[in-house]
Amino acid sequence: MVRFRTGSPNFPPGIRILLILNGLIYLAQKLLPDMTGWDVTEWGALHHWSSPLFKPHQIITHMFMHDPQNFGHILFNMFALWMFGSILENYWGTKRFLNFYIICGIGAAVVQVLMIPYEAARFAHASYVPEAWPQVIQAYTEQYSMIGASGAIMGVMAAFAYLFPNTELFIFLIPVPVKAKYVIPVYVLIDLFGGFGRQTGDNIGHFAHLGGALVGIIIVIIMNRTNRRNFY
Structure with a gap:
């Protein structure tokens, strides 16, 4: 969907690790349920802390999971990770980039979990009579x-737009290049509208995207002010 005008970035080691790890886990999601009966997706997906399905590891594992029935989900995410993340890793170094990526993913998870009751309430109010709202909200939250990886990748994109604002990108169906400082904010606005403007759920974690972008931009601003070359 997006490509650089000046050419394609390479594959630095951190990006290779993330691409391979996401690919292997995607294969496990598709194959292991039939081979072993283990639902990898349910085990690794992020649940609300009030759900009996919640486990602490899900704060990390969710960002390496993708819809096993939708190859486009992992394809687009990995393309965006490669396109924007390669530039950041080459600029920061591998350890710094991987730390940044994981922190953005965790931030996305925290924001999304905090907003699940809000989404549940909107869903209940839009679809059910008032008498059913408490039960619907509880069921929505628990299930x-x-x-x-979209939340973590939104953090990467936000950092890219901050550090390289005038990089020209080609967007699908737009015949002229558009600078990153204009493209990335549009994605954020879409998630703001998707999170707060829609009446019912659309199966997209808009608040996770917003959380990842927020955490990413905060980290990169702090790093820029202190001129730190590493954070561990």
């Missing part, structure tokens, strides 16, 4: 699950 909710989230997978995907």
Whole structure:
């Protein structure tokens, strides 16, 4: 969907690790349920802390999971990770980039979990009579699950737009290049509208995207002010 005008970045080691890890886990999601009966997706997906399905490891594992029935989900995420993340890793170094990526993913998870009751309430109010709202909200919250690297990748994209604002990108169906400082904020606005403007759920973790972008931009601003070359 997006490509650089000046050419394609390479594959630094951190990006290779993330691409391979996501690919292997995607294969496990598709194959292991039939081979072993183990539902890898349910085990690794992020649930609300009030759900009996919640486990602490899900704060990390959810960002390496993708919809096993939708190859486009992992394909687009990994493309965006490679395109924007390669530049950041080459600029920061591998350890710094991987730390940043994981922190953005955790931030996305925390924001999304905090907003699950809000989404549950909106869903209940839009679809059910008032007498059923408490039961619907409880069921929605307990059954909710989230997978995907999008939150962490939104952090990467936000950092890229901050550090390289005038980089020109080609966007699908737009015949002229658009600078990153204009493209990435549009994605954020779409998630703001998707999170607060829609009446019912659309199966997209908009608040995770917003959380990842927020954490990413905060980290990169702090790093820029202190001129730190590493954080561990």
